[in-house]
Amino acid sequence: MARFEISDQAALGATPSGADTFFELGMMYSTGGDVPIDYVTGHKWFNIAAMHGNKDAVRLRREIAAEMTADEIAAAQRAARDWMRTGAAGSVTRTAA
Numbered sequence: 001m002a003r004f005e006i007s008d009q010a011a012l013g014a015t016p017s018g019a020d021t022f023f024e025l026g027m028m029y030s031t032g033g034d035v036p037i038d039y040v041t042g043h044k045w046f047n048i049a050a051m052h053g054n055k056d057a058v059r060l061r062r063e064i065a066a067e068m069t070a071d072e073i074a075a076a077q078r079a080a081r082d083w084m085r086t087g088a089a090g091s092v093t094r095t096a097a
Contacts, residue, residue, distance in 0.1 A: 022046075048083060048084065
């Protein structure tokens with residue numbers, strides 16, 4: 001399976017469609033669409049989508065958080081902060097999982 005990471009807002013555009021893309025990544029990781037289920041990564045992308053204005057991401061982030069430990073939620077929040085600080089300056093990457 002492949003793992004997709006988006007780390008370039010320029011590739012997404014600076015429009016609300018970026019929030020939709022982040023939301024779709026959250027859905028992909030939280031439901032196992034094309035990748036193994038990974039609630040930490042799903043929560044991270046829902047966090048980022050919510051920060052970009054996607055209201056559904058707020059609700060779904062809360063729902064998957066109910067299935068996560070406090071340590072997993074903290075890891076997801078750190079990952080979202082790290083991505084917002086550094087990942088947005090990189091490029092879209094694909095790595096083997």
